[in-house]
Amino acid sequence: MVKNAPSESLEAIPRPMVALGNDYPANYEIAPHRHGRAQLLYSGTGTMTVRTEHGAWVVPPEEGVWIPAGIQHSVGMIGQLTTSSIYIDMAAVPDMPATCQVLSISPLMRSLLQAAVNTSPEYEPQSRDGLIMALMLAELRLLPVLPLSLPFPHHHKLARRCRDFLESPHLHQSIDDWADTMAMSRRTFTRLFKRETGMSFAVWMRQACLFSALRRLAQGESVTTIALDLGYDSPSAFTTMFKRVLGVPPSRYLAQPATKS
Template structure:
């Protein structure tokens, strides 16, 4: 995982599919942007999906980790405390404007244009000015800790299109349906059906970002009816899969 460091602390990481960073923290808050691919970021017991039109914000001193979904180019920009007050005081995922994207990419370019420290500070102010008013995006994907739920999640991640019921999945891993249902409510804060929809939309984000078409993605992720897929995707992402695909940054 190459890391390119600039004097101001910006970074660029190339992550392989399913590559994780260990839990860590920083003394400064930082912005995380996937220039390519899709990331998930975990902090404070929650996990957020970060597609290519979102930026994650992790304030200083929050334990967190990342996971790549597909080959991912992760960009990081650190934000000084005086500037961070314009951003949420907790981890969040924010809509990314075209201007914010271009500035994030410029700040983290592995072969940056020579700029003074003052110029780089002005660019960071532009990013925060763009992201500060942006709406928070609730793209959550709870990740299980219980080994029984982790095994079920592994099966679903390998085949998100499976139509197996919770009872059938339970029999495959040797756990009763009632026990699994209770574990979902207690640990994930949601039912199996809602969690499965979130997982499928997450996979759809990865496929669309990689260039797959809407119909292909719908079928691969478990929707036989494209209209149902579009409705489920839009409810979580805030735009249709077709629009999300059209608005993906080039390259």
């Protein structure tokens, strides 16, 4: 069993997968860092935010985030968290994505993650601990991706504008406002934005507002306050958008993982 140890201590363990459990106080921030192995990071309580130079991800309770090896990232905790992580040699998962993704954690994977942090770091492959790890590796490939990512552009000026927007998102900013700020025509701006983020400006802006809303919901703010701050005409309009993207209304979302099947 490995608990509250630095992840670097696991790098030299001669196993393709190792597990680590950590406890974090509320509002703890893990400074930018990177791992030699890929990581699946999961928490049963509290919300996490993950940031890299290429984007941001929000991870609700009982969901997980896939972080490939070598990607520098920071992690913010909303609420007190107990996390379970598995660290995997990339050679064992060549088919997994090369970018961060929020994954929907199945009931089976949730149980396996909880069991994994109690395994011996140098387990025998054919032992019960080894079979837990092997089953977890198979289940990992089947986890659905959740639409909780927000890509940032490589273009320096546009990336800075996107990060500023994320600090105070509002739906009523327009393409023309952004194009004027960047001294571009509307057509040039829309082409640049699509090429840099893979999304249209409208879709990216809605996703940024959703990202902000999830963090604020996790901190206990009301749906009405969040909806109006983001520029929605009414809480019901915000709820409609939220339910269309995530399948449940915001009032139920943070409690939803406990009933996932």
